Amino acid sequence: xxxxxxxxxxxxxxxxxxxxxxxxxxxxxxxxxxxxxxxxxxxxxxxxxxxxxxxxxxxxxxxxxxxxxxxxxxxxxxxxxxxxxxxxxxxxxxxxxxxxxxxxxxxxxxxxxxxxxxxxxxxxxxxxxxxxxxxxxxxxxxxxxxxxxxxxxxxxxxxxxxxxxxxxxxxxxxxxxxxxxxxxxxxxxxxxxxxxxxxxxxxxxxxxxxxxxxxxxxxxxxxxxxxxxxxxxxxxxxxxxxxxxxxxxxxxxxxxxxxxxxxxxxxxxxxxxxxxxxxxxxxxxxxxxxxxxxxxxxxxxxxxxxxxxxxxxxxxxxxxxxxxxxxxxxxxxxxxxxxxxxxxxxxxxxxxxxxxxxxxxxxxxxxxxxxxxxxxxxxxxxxxxxxxxxxxxxxxxxxxxxxxxxxxxxxxxxxxxxxxxxxxxxxxxxxxxxxxxxxxxxxxxxxxxxxxxxxxxxxxxxxxxxxxxxxxxxxxxxxxxxxxxxxxxxxxxxxxxxxxxxxxxxxxxxxxxxxxxxxxxxxxxxxxxxxxxxxxxxxxxxxxxxxxxxxxxxxxxxxxxxxxxxxxxxxxxxxxxxxxxxxxxxxxxxxxxxxxxxxxxxxxxxxxxxxxxxxxxxxxxxxxxxxxxxxxxxxxxxxxxxxxxxxxxxxxxxxx
Numbered sequence: 285x286x287x288x289x290x291x292x293x294x295x296x297x298x299x300x301x302x303x304x305x306x307x308x309x310x311x312x313x314x315x316x317x318x319x320x321x322x323x324x325x326x327x328x329x330x331x332x333x334x335x336x337x338x339x340x341x342x343x344x345x346x347x348x349x350x351x352x353x354x355x356x357x358x359x360x361x362x363x364x365x366x367x368x369x370x371x372x373x374x375x376x377x378x379x380x381x382x383x384x385x386x387x388x389x390x391x392x393x394x395x396x397x398x399x400x401x402x403x404x405x406x407x408x409x410x411x412x413x414x415x416x417x418x419x420x421x422x423x424x425x426x427x428x429x430x431x432x433x434x435x436x437x438x439x440x441x442x443x444x445x446x447x448x449x450x451x452x453x454x455x456x457x458x459x460x461x462x463x464x465x466x467x468x469x470x471x472x473x474x475x476x477x478x479x480x481x482x483x484x485x486x487x488x489x490x491x492x493x494x495x496x497x498x499x500x501x502x503x504x505x506x507x508x509x510x511x512x513x514x515x516x517x518x519x520x521x522x523x524x525x526x527x528x529x530x531x532x533x534x535x536x537x538x539x540x541x542x543x544x545x546x547x548x549x550x551x552x553x554x555x556x557x558x559x560x561x562x563x564x565x566x567x568x569x570x571x572x573x574x575x576x577x578x579x580x581x582x583x584x585x586x587x588x589x590x591x592x593x594x595x596x597x598x599x600x601x602x603x604x605x606x607x608x609x610x611x612x613x614x615x616x617x618x619x620x621x622x623x624x625x626x627x628x629x630x631x632x633x634x635x636x637x638x639x640x641x642x643x644x645x646x647x648x649x650x651x652x653x654x655x656x657x658x659x660x661x662x663x664x665x666x667x668x669x670x671x672x673x674x675x676x677x678x679x680x681x682x683x684x685x686x687x688x689x690x691x692x693x694x695x696x697x698x699x700x701x702x703x704x705x706x707x708x709x710x711x712x713x714x715x716x717x718x719x720x721x722x723x724x725x726x727x728x729x730x731x732x733x734x735x736x737x738x739x740x741x742x743x744x745x746x747x748x749x750x751x752x753x754x755x756x757x758x759x760x761x762x763x764x765x766x767x768x769x770x771x772x773x774x775x776x777x778x779x780x781x782x783x784x785x786x787x788x789x790x791x792x793x794x795x796x797x798x799x800x801x802x803x804x805x806x807x808x809x810x811x812x813x814x815x816x817x818x819x820x821x822x823x824x825x826x827x828x829x830x831x832x833x834x835x836x837x838x839x840x841x842x843x844x845x846x847x848x849x850x851x852x853x854x855x856x857x858x859x860x861x862x863x864x865x866x867x868x869x870x871x872x873x874x875x876x877x878x879x880x881x882x883x884x885x886x887x888x889x890x891x892x893x894x895x896x897x898x899x900x901x902x903x904x905x906x907x908x909x910x911x912x913x914x915x916x917x918x919x920x921x922x923x924x925x926x927x928x929x930x931x932x933x934x935x936x937x938x939x940x
Contacts, residue, residue: 312349316617323587323804341357347373348496349381349608355492356604360402366395370651371608382610382652389647396641404493407601408454421557422461430454452582453550455600460578461486463494464562464571477564490785493604497581518580519543522908529887530912533880534919535684536663538766538782543667547579569861584669590715604641611669612654614679617647619655650910652908659754661789662918672914675921678802680791681752684765686784686869687820688714688723691770694831697932714829715781723786723823724762727844727849730819731760734850753808754789758815761787785869786813810866815849815864822848824865825856828844874923881916884909 353371368387374380389395412430433450454754466487469478476516478484482907487494519527527544531537551572558571583608586600606620623640631732648654657665661682673679678861692712714720766783790809791802822845830838847853888909893899 288494288780290635303649319375324574328664339472347381349373352492352496352604353608356403360399362399362402364397366393366403369395372652374416379610379652381608382654383608385649385651385653387649391645394640395643395653396606396620396639397875398603398639398938399506400603400637400639401657403604404490405601405603405938406455406490406802407492408451408458411455411458411708415482420461420483420708421560422457422554423483425554425557426457426461429457429685451581451600452586455586455602456575456578457550457554458578459494459497459563459581459602459712459732460575461558462490463497463574464566465560465566465577466491466494466563467570468565479561483561493602496604497577497585510815516582517908517911518582519578520547521666524907526908530909531915532884533876534663534912534915535661535763535765535785536666536912536915537766539663539667543583543765547576551575558832580670582665597652603639606641609641609653609655611657611673612667613656614676616654616656617645617651618653646694659756661787662915666911666915672911672918674914675792675794678791679917680757680789681792682725682757682777682789682924683762683873683919683926685788685866686765686872687727687762687784687922688817688824689718689865689868690767690783690872692824692827694828696767696828710831711724713777715770715772715783716777717782720784723840726823726840726845727819728847729842730760730822730849731815734815734819737846737850737852757789757812758810762816763787763800777923786816787928788813788922790922790925792918792925803929806925810928810929813866814859815860816860817865818851819849821858822853825861863930865931867927869925870923870930872921874927877916877920877923881913884912 302323312712350371350373357365368385370377370384370386372382372384374382400854408426412423412427415427416429417424424483431727461483465478465483469484469487470491519536520543522530522540527537527540528666531540554575558575559568562571582602586602587606588600597763609618609620620639620641628733640654641654641655656685657669659680660668663682666672690713692713692714693710695710696726712719714723765785767781767783768781769777769781788809791805793802823840826840826844830836844853848856848858851858888905891905
């Protein structure tokens with residue numbers, strides 16, 4: 285999310301990069317080979333070469349997470365696993381891998397303690413710092429990217445942006461390189477191509493962990509088959525027409541295109557180094573598959589390096605076993621922290637210390653241990669983790685609401701002539717960045733100025749005490765939503781547009797009925813974004829006045845927008861103007877999501893009824909349709925809730 289509107293250039297980049305990002309790839313590995321390696325996208329077991337044949341056959345039937353759990357604890361004598369918990373291997377439709385309590389566990393009880401140096405933690409700093417220069421083109425390339433990030437953090441005056449996406453990309457590049465190296469090492473016809481050196485050593489050291497990546501939410505055709513091949517639900521693996529039809533009208537479509545475009549551009553940047561290191565005996569599709577697998581693993585399973593060992597705590601790391609904890613944002617029962625003793629800075633720097641998992645409340649026998657991966661809206665969870673959490677009781681959720689109408693009527697009180705309409709003389713297309721860009725920047729500046737005024741006045745009267753409200757919802761976030769071009773300008777500018785929207789978040793429940801217990805959340809949600817809509821209403825009023833005076837060249841007065849945002853202009857009721865603008869945006873979003881949802885169902889029906897896909901592909905598509913339906917439902921829940929709150933305000937003439 286960004287506080288600035290996305291440029292239309294991003295949309296163009298997405299269209300270009302979409303050609304690079306293929307939908308799915310699979311390695312072709314002979315099962316008759318003596319040295320068989322199953323690629324990271326398959327849920328198979330790790331086979332140790334020097335183990336007896338009978339033991340190999342037993343492990344071949346063992347779930348990779350079960351094997352990883354068992355072997356990691358064997359080589360980590362200082363690890364602690366509370367006897368009241370155990371690993372659960374379930375069919376994907378029943379939750380997949382997880383950790384369950386087999387006995388009651390009291391609050392504040394340690395359930396896992398894992399020494400990072402023993403369990404095979406993977407992070408960019410420890411891998412790249414030890415990589416010798418000049419030995420490996422991929423590691424040399426990734427080190428340059430990483431060092432650039434380190435330099436920009438240490439020299440913050442340089443103005444370079446240390447984007448999290450770049451840090452994730454470096455870690456994904458490491459994982460992909462090690463997976464490909466391991467693939468060559470463990471496959472009979474490419475074993476001789478595995479180059480001796482640091483990458484091969486690391487791929488063998490971390491082999492068990494690499495073989496278990498990635499595990500994304502999935503469903504099997506038979507409920508008793510936990511070893512079924514997974515079908516990835518991450519947006520990287522969706523087909524282009526699924527992104528277009530199933531996610532149309534949702535913020536998830538924008539996120540999916542951004543993720544796919546971003547990875548596509550990274551693939552282009554990395555292609556020369558990866559081809560040089562891995563082209564011998566390997567197909568380009570195999571390399572691309574490894575990169576996709578690595579990105580999904582890092583996006584869905586990595587943790588923040590909270591101890592500050594690299595990039596001022598902004599790095600990422602992968603930790604086996606701990607990443608088997610599933611997500612629950614409503615009622616998590618465990619949390620983790622990096623535990624080191626006082627004065628152990630050297631241990632932190634060297635990547636040592638312990639990951640300590642403790643209970644947040646009493647956990648009953650049979651209950652799954654779940655942590656909160658961090659609060660994020662449904663569309664954002666889907667873009668990183670490949671699933672949408674089901675609503676059990678209530679949770680914080682978001683929607684995006686247009687800040688400005690798609691087409692602004694500059695003369696709402698005047699009936700335009702046919703000639704004026706055809707010449708677009710009385711309307712302004714606000715899906716063109718050349719028209720909306722300056723307005724959005726002015727709104728953000730006005731809200732910032734209004735907040736400064738509020739801070740100087742120390743005025744926070746009427747704010748609700750919502751201690752569990754996510755901090756992200758306390759700041760103005762303007763994002764861009766993909767929209768088709770308006771009918772009036774579609775002929776001249778037929779390309780897809782981006783509409784600036786404000787993120788609005790509240791606590792939603794299973795029912796959208798307003799009650800006294802949840803209304804405070806909805807009122808606060810409206811209050812947080814109201815200054816932005818006051819400022820936008822002021823800008824619209826100025827545009828219409830300029831049009832009335834035939835003075836389209838006059839600039840928008842930022843001071844007037846600030847006065848409106850801060851409620852200092854008493855001559856005009858900017859609150860009501862803001863409410864009307866907000867309701868217009870909410871109604872537009874509801875209509876769009878419902879219309880596009882029906883269109884998605886119609887599109888899907890042609891495959892379910894026409895036998896146009898094989899059973900496996902159809903199952904994949906149906907599950908992705910369910911996931912997109914969950915995304916729509918979450919956003920609609922927020923929209924209906926806020927719509928009802930605004931109506932209640934209008935009927936009772938009270939301020940939210």
